[in-house]
Amino acid sequence: MNIMKQIFNIIILTLTLALSACNEWLDINPALEIREEESFSTEQGFQDLLVGAYIRMASSSLYGLNTTVVLPEMITQHWTVRAGTSNELLTSLTGFDYTSSVSKSLLETTWLAYYKTISNLNSLLAHIDEKKALFTDGNYELIKGEAIGLRAFLHLEILRFWSPVTSQINLDDKAIPYVKTVTKDPNELLTRTYREVLDNIINELDQAEALLADDPILTYTNTQLNAPGTLQGSDLTINDFHYFRQVRFNYYAVKAAKARYYLFINNINGIGDTKSLAARYALEVIEAQNSDGSLKFTLGNESEAGYGRLTFPTEHVFAVNNSLATTTLKAAFFEYTTAFTQDKTKLATAYESALHPLDIRYRDQRLWENKTIPLVGDFNYFRKFNDTETTAEADMPLMRLSEMYFIAVECGRPDLFRTFRIARNMDSSIDDTLIDEDAIKERLEKEYRKEFYGEGQMYFFYKRLNYTKFTWPAALSFSWENLLLPLPDSQLLFEI
Template structure:
C-alpha cells in the first residue's frame, strides 16, 4: 500500500507540459502497476480530493480566500493584500489577479485530467476485482464523474459570463474536457457545459446510490454515524466511539462526493443554469432528509459561538451541516496567514458585522470576534476540542439547500417557500426576519440575499450569488455595482503548466 501512496503523491506534485490543456498525468508512467488492483483506483481517487484541498482551490482561494475577497466581504484597506484588493476592484489584468486566475484554471484542469485518466482506465478495465463487485466499481466511477463535473462548474462560474446576462449561456468561453490525454479542446457554450455537467451528475448520483443508501454496503454505515442526534447522544453518554467500515477507504463516505452531496450539487448547478424545477426537486430532497434528521441536521444554536470562550462546546465550521468538505491536514497553516492571532498586517477582517447582523440574537454574530470569523480563526482555542475545525473546509452545507428550495418554489407555492425559509431562520434564532404571508417577490429575494450573506460568510459563495442574479454587491453602507463584470479572464492559452 505504501508504494501506491507514494505513486499517488508523485502524481500530485510533479507535472509539466507545453500547452495549458495538454495535461499529462504522471500516473501515466505508473499505470501498469497502479491500476492493476482496486487499491490503485482508490489511491487515484483520493489523489483528486487532495488536489482539490490545496490552497490553490478549496484550501484557500475557492473558500475564505480569493472568492470571498472578490465579493468584497473583507476590509482590504490596509493595502497588504494587493491581489485580493485588485480582485475586489475588478482589476483583473493586474499581475496578482492574472496569476491567481491562471493558478485556479490550471489546477482545475489538472484535477479534470486526473479524473479523466481514472475514468478511462476503470471503464476499460473489466478484470480488476473490487470488494462488493460492480457496486464498488460504480461508486468509484461515480465519484470521479462528480469531481470532474464540480471542477468544470467552478471554471464556468469563475471564467464565463452568468447565463442571466448571456442569453442563457450562448457564449463559448471555456472547454469541456472528457478525454485523457487531451490536446485539442475548443471552447463550448456555457449552457452546453452546464447541460453536460447536470447529465453527468445525474448519472454519478445513480452510480453511487446503492453503495451509499443500501444497508448491505459500507456507505450506509458512514451515513448512520453522521446522524447528529445519534452522535450527540453518544457524546452525552461519554461514548465517542462510532462504527466504521472495516476497510479504510470505505470510511467517512458522508464527507465525500456521495449520494447526498451530489444531490445538493445538482440543485446548485440547476439553479445556476436557470432550471428552477429541477433545482427545487434536488434541493427539496435534501430539505426533507434534514427535516427527518435521517443523516444531517443543523448545528444546534448552543454549539455556535466564540471558541475563545468555550472551545470544547463550539463547532466553528458547523461540521454537522457540512454535506461535502475537503480535508487538508495543513489547513491551519494556511488559515494562520490570514486569520492567525500573531498576524497583524495580513488579517482578513469582516467590514462591519454589526451592520450585517443587526439582530443581536442571531447566533452567527457570536461567531465573529473583533471582526474575525471564528470559522477559520483558531486563535485562543484548543484545536483538539474543535472537532474538524483544523482540517476541514466546507464546500457545501445544508442551509444552501433550504435557500435554493425556497427561491425555486416561491412563484408556485409562496407558503411552502416561506415555510422552508423560516425553518432556516429558526435554526439561527433569527425569527425576527420572518416574512409575512403576503410578502412580494422583491422583498423575499432581498431577505434571501441577506441570509446568504450572513450564512456563507468566508465560504466563497457570495460572489456567485451576485453573479447569478446579476445584482450589485452588498457592502456596509451601500452597494458596489459590478455591471456584469464578475468574469475573470481566461488565461493565455499558450501558458504552460509550471
C-alpha cells in the first residue's frame, strides 16, 4: 500500500500544479466589456463613465423624451390626440391617474434610469481620489466637479418630480433617497428627509462650483468650444475633453442649478424667503461675460428661429446631446397618430397670437406647423425640436438662459422681462404690466408655457406655486394630491 500512497501523492501534486498554472490561462478579457480595475487604470476610463452618465440622460427614458416631452407635459395637459383617437398613457396622466399600468411603468422606468445614471457617477467618484495622479490638464477637477455637480442636479430633478406642491412639503418628511455610493446595503437606499436631501444638494453644488473654478467655459467662448479644430494649431490648443461645455455639467450649469434650487426651496415651511439667492445665481448666468466683454449666453434671435432652432442653442446653459434625436423625435411628433399635438385655436390663445403676431417662436408656423392630411384633416405638428421634418436638434436643453430670466423676474427683477420680451419680439404693450406679485405670476404662467412647451418646466412651475387649477387648454380644478407622483413600487416595497 506504500506504493499506492506515493502514486496518490504524485497525482495530487501534479493536479494542483497544473491547475494553479491554469489560473492565469483562465483569466480572459471580454471584448465588449471592461473590468473595474481596468476601467479605473486610465483617465480615459473615468471620462467614459462620466460621458456614459450624459448618454443615459439623453436616452428616451430620461431627457431624450420621457422627462421632457412625456411625463411633465402630459400632466400639465399640454398634449392631446387627434379627435376620435386615444392614447392610454395620455388618458392616464391627464386624468392624474398614476396607478394605471402604463403610468406605473413610466414612473418605474424614469426612477430607475435616474438612479442608474447616478450609479455611474458614484462609481466614478468612489475611485477618482485614489487615482488622482492619472489626470492631466486639470481633468481631475473637471471630471470630479462635473460628476458631483451632476449628482446634485439629478437628485434635485428627482426631488422636483417626486415632491408635492411647495405648501405641502415638511422638512422632516421623507422625500427621496440621496445615493452617494455604489452599494447593496438597502438601508443606504431608502428615502431621506427633505432636510437631508436639500442639504446634500446644496453642499454638493458648492463643492462642484469650487472644483469647476478653472472650467474651460470661463476661458473660451461657447463658439470656440463648440468647434473643435478651430482651436488646434493656435496658441489655444486644448485637451479634447474640454470641448462642448454646453452639453456637459459646466460651471454655469452649477450656477443655474443653484438658482433653480433656491427658487424650489423658496417658502417651504421653515425655510422662508430665498428669492434673493435665486436671483443672485440667475443673474450670474445672465451676466456671464467672455474676456472681450460679450455675453457668454445670449437670448435667441430671429435668424436662429427662422432656421428652426427653437430651443435656441446660444441659450443652453446645460443640454444633453442625443445622436439618436432624429429617430426618436421624428417618430414622436411627425406622425398624425402622435399623442403630442394640440388644437389650433387653443394654441392661438396660449401664444396670445392676436397680441403678439410677430413672436419669433410662433410666427410663420415655426413652432406649430398646421397641415391638412388626406382623409384625416387638419393636423398640428410640434416642431420645436426638429429643424426640418427630417432632422432634429441633437441637443436637448435642460437649463436655458430664458429660465434664468424668468427666475430673476420672479425674484425681484421684473425689469428684466423687457429684455426677454424684445428678444422674442413680443408686443411692447405688456412692458409695464408687471406691477405686483400676482401680475408677475399671471404673466409667468403664460410665458413658461410659451417658452418651455415640450420641455417640462411648466409642471414644476405649477407645483412650486401651489396651483390647484389649470386655465389652459381648458379650465380644470384639482387638489394638490393630483400633482404628486407616487414612489414606484420597486422602491416603496422597501420603505417602512
